[in-house]
Each structure stands twice: as C-alpha cells, then as structure tokens.
Amino acid sequence: MTLGSLSRDRWKTIEPLLDAALELEPAQRAAFLDSTCRGDTALRAEVESLLAACELGTSILETPAAVTYGPLLTEPEPPLPQLLGGRYRILREIGRGGMATVYLADDPKHRRQVAVKTLHAGMARILGREQFTREIEIAAGLSHPHILPLHDSGEEESEGSDEHSFLYFVSPFAAGESLRDRLRREPRLSAAEVVRLGREIALALDYAHRRGVIHLDIKPENILLQEGHAVIADFGIARAVSNSTSDDTRERAMPILGTPSYMSPEQAVGARDVDGRSDIYSLGCVLYELATGERPVPHPKYGESVQATARTSAFRTLHKRVSPELASVILRAMARPKDDRFATAGDFARALIGASRERKRRHWHRAVLAVAATASLAISLMAPWASRHVTTLDADLIAVAPFDVGAPSLAPWKNGLVDVMSRNLDSAGSLRTVPASIVIDHWQGRADAESARMLGQVTGARLVLFGGLLATGDSVRATVSVLDVETGRTIAQVEHRDVADRIDRLSDSLSASVLRKLQRTRRIDAGIARVK
C-alpha cells in the first residue's frame, strides 16, 4: 500500500493510529497496535509499514531543494565556436572558474598561444554588453609589470543559437603556476616572500586604483607567478560585471561577486561605494593565508566576512608566524571599517617594506628596540631617507626627482610625475623607489645632476631620475636622465614626445625606456618588457 493506492477514507482511518503510535516510544507501539487494531491484520500491517517508513523517512528531504536540485537551474553551456573573433583557434579547456571558462587557444596572427576566457552563458546574459565592453577597455589600458595584460575582448555569436552569445577576453597564456598552486606545494611562505609578493601585488593594485580600476576578486587563484613574480590576472573583469549588472532600473540587487573568504565586508553586503580599499582588504587576507597557511575565516557563510571574534584569533595565529610589525601591517589591511585600512595600496606596499626592514633591524638591535607601535612609525624610523647621514647608497633604490616644467599649464606634473613614475618604476625586478612624498620633501633646486646627487645622498638612493617637460604647440617633450650617485655618471638618457593631454601615456613611455636602458647595466626581470 503506497501513496497512489491509498484512499482518503483509508487514510482517515490510518492517520489517527499513526499519530498516536508516533507519540509512543517504539517499544510500546506493538502493545498499542494490539489493542487498537483488534485483529484487523491488514490495518495493523499498514500502520506498521508506515511507522517503519516514517523512521526511514527522517533521512530524506533534509537538505533544502535549492541545494539538492539547484544545479538544474544552471544554464547549459552552448557549443563554443572553433574560432573566436575569426582569429583565436580554441585548443582545449584549461580551467573553469566561477564566472568563466578558460581555454588554451592559438593566435596564429602573432604566432603565440593565448588564454581565452569566455564568460558563462548565464553570466553573459545578465550583462549589459556595452557597459561590459567599456569596462574591459579600461582594464585593457592597464600596463604594469605585475598585471597580466588584456590582449583583446569581444563577443561571438554561438553557432545555431541566437539566444546565446559569448563574451570573451584574451590574455597571454601564462604557463606558470598560480599562488594557489604554490600554496598547495608549500603550506606557508616565509615572511620575506610574503612581503615581496605582497608588495608586488599592492603596487599593481595601486597603479590600477589610480586609474580608477578596482579588481574586486583578489585571491590566490587570480595571482599568477611568472618567474617568481606576482602577476594579477583578470583585472577589471569583476568590476565590469558588477557595473554592467547594477545598471538596472528594476532595482534588483547587484550580484555580489568575489570569493567570500577574501571579500571585504562592504563588498559582501553589496555596497555600491566599494573602492580600492576593498582590494586592500582582500590582499590582506591573501597575505594572511600566505603567512599562516590558513584562511582568516576558513569557511565564512555567504555574506559574512571576518567577524570580531574570528579577528582576535586571526591576530594570534598571525603573530605566531610573522613579526609583530608585519602582523600589524597585514591586519591593518584587513580592518573591517575601510577607513581603518591603508588609504592606498601604495601605502600598504610601503608599510610592508617598512615592516620587513624593521624586522631586520630588530635582529641586529634586539635589545635596543621596543616594539614599534605602528607600521607607519616603523617606516619613519627605519627608512634610510629618514636620516640625513646616509653613508651607504642602496643600489636597488631609485629616486624620481620633481620635473622642471616649462609652462604654467604643466605645473601639476612637476610633482605629479614623481608620483606616477615612482610607481611605474617601483618593483621592476629588484628596483624600488623612494616614496614620492619623501622626494618632494627633500628636493631643492633645479633638475640637474648636482641636485640629483644631493637627493641621492639624502635618500640613500644610488639612482636618481631627473628631467624636464617642455611644451611645444600641442605637444610636450620630456627629457629624462638617470644619475648613478656613487660614480657620478649618467647611466641613462631618454626623450619622448606626446600630446599635451596624454602625459600619462608619456610617463609610461618614459618609464619603459628608462627600464630598458637600466636593463643593460643591471638585471631587471623580463616583466618590464610589458611596460609600454
């Protein structure tokens, strides 16, 4: 007797017995049925079988339908054309992520292999394409040694289906591993590695943030390692997606992108005013994981980020693995209120370096030094440019001097270029730059070799870049020299010209040329070839 053959009338007879029996302890049920069924063996058999089924039934339907059957709602992927954009020949699938599938493809035009990412059909459908394309273009404009460049993007109609089309983007195929792969090999990285990689990532973030591009999905999977250096992948993709979808008149909630473990609290609640500090938070979480081998919150529930109690234990875990200075830098990045984090990723990068220097010094003067109260204090105490009496020059340190400008319209670029070029040059190979604020504080005189030498002496930078901007009609000509303060020789000289409203591009060209020249005299990693 099962559902289909059970009549309503029969059920009316059975149900009260079943209810009553269910109230009893199993051991008492037989006696109860003896007395109530009174020889109606069929009835008794039915009730007993149902009782048994009720016991068994407690194991079914416990998990909500949306979890058990949720996959039914996913869109099947339509067939991918063999040739994307008339150019990229798909070879094979190499990965599948939350939003996209990655394929290895041939780009015969440039005789290279590329990684083509196609957004999942369901994702593509909820996007506004124009907005998506616009954001992708902004991301494609990023050019930084620690950012994986975006070669191309486009939309491709699916074969035999007008409902589906593919949004795709094309990046260089990086044969190296991701930070996640590395973490699988090595559960924890040394503090020095954490600082080095953290700084590279922070500088790349800083560069992008200054151009108004936020990543929104910084996690070990999205950090690739190329010749040991960090390269951020998928820049602007998450942002493009969230902007596209928030642009909706039906006031629907913006989908919350990102990965819960690394997502900032404001991003997790779908706040609209998410800024670069959200990436700083995520990077903090990544560095925490690199240092400790654990995620700050192993399995946060959807929509929840690091809670206060978890934070306390996170603090303790981190302190076991790294110096108090580095721990406080990482935890500051992971502060829940965004105002408590570093204001910029550049500040974060400098604090990381400051913390590692502090550590070295603590080894030498363990007895002398009390724990530095904050990371920023650590910087001001320890950075070589804090002292007027630098005796040794740091061969890896370059100071970018304020530019001489030949027209009032160029005045903002006097110090502006210090900032931009310092960041461009920073982290190319072992090269580091003196923070712009320090340079500006210590700069005196005109952009000439003598002032440059003084700047090097004060800041401890063996290399000093100085130069000027001249306006000629609609264009601007920039000349730049790099002085080796120790030998007094000029080791690089470059000149570039561009239209007056593209000083940003001009500064990128200058940086790239300078790096190319420096490459001849010192080892700078291949990464710089990507600075265009």
Added chain:
Amino acid sequence: MSAMLNPEPAIALATARTDDRSSFTQLLTDLRAGRREAFDQILPLVYHELRQSARRELAVRPNDSLSTTALVHELYLKFSRAARADWRDRAHFLGVAAVAMRHILVDRARRRMAEKRGGPSRHVTLEDEIMAIDTQAESLLELHEALDQLGRLDERLASVVECRFFGGMTEQETAAALRIAVRTVRRDWTKARGLLSQALGAGMSPTSGLSMCLPSHR
C-alpha cells in the same frame, strides 16, 4: 495550499506588475487573511522574480549551492519595500515562495528531460555533469508526482513538504505560513516523509539513484 497549484504551471509571467504599490499591499493583506485569489495572483510574481535571482546567483557563483533562504529573503525585502508590508506578511510570503520554488525546479526539470530526448548534443560541458543533472531532473519529477499524490490524500501534508523542503523554511515559519501549530508541523513532516519515502522507494530499484538524489544530510 497544494490544491492551488496549477497542475501544468503555465504561469503568465511578466503580466503582473510590481510597481502597483497599493494593489500589492492589498495582495499581501489578502494573503495574510488566507484569500486564495491573493495567493494565485502573487505566485506568478514570486515565480518570476525568484527564478531571475536564482539564475543570477548561479551565474555568479555556480560552484556554491543556492540558499533559498537568502534568495527569498532578498526578494521579500524588495517586495515589502514596494508594498510597505507588515512583518507578519513574511511567513505568508515565504509560503508562496516555497510553492514558486517547486514550480521553478519542476519546470526546469521538465525542460531538461525534453532537451535530453530531442535536444542537440553538447560538447564542452563535461559528460558526467550532464548525467548528474539528468538524474536530478528525473528524481525531482518523481518526487513532484509523489507530492501531488500526497496532496490529494492530505493537502496539508504536501504543503508542509513544500514549505520545509522547497522553501527551506523552519518549523516556526512553516507553522506561521500554514496557520498551524509547530507541533503539527513536526508531526506532518514526519508522516509526509514516511509516505513519500514509501512511495518513492517502492517504484525504484535501490541502485536507480534515489538515495543519491534525496541526500540524507541532517
């Protein structure tokens, strides 16, 4: 509540408008008062919106499991903002969402089965992934049929299953939505699952995937 289900849920989508505030507020009030027409009117709206948000969630996070509770809560906030709803409306709203979720999943499973019979073969998607989804579709449709039979036997038992299983609702929420005692919900849930496991178990061999599709996580 299950008697209110359309046997073939050809729900007129997009015909109802969410921007008509006063009528929506009225709908929620009627729903609370237990008026069946209100339920029938509100179901298509919830169906449409819930399906949209479920798809969006899955598109964004395909590797995570859906949380009906989160989806429905988001939806309710949106509806209640539009309607200046009373907090007491929430339980009734959840009840509607549970039924909508059942329709959504069943419609989707039917489409899957239809595609499987006549549809084009796909590449790119992993084969075993398709298998698993087809098995899911079959098992859901079987459950759906059994639940219809259960509804014919005892409407309330089927409603409890809708709320608890399809709506992911707690005992308390189910009790409020169905206007019955929590104790009754608990008992009905036990009986309903007993009857269902008997029905589903009877028609299937032990290896046909039922146990896989009705997971026993507790």
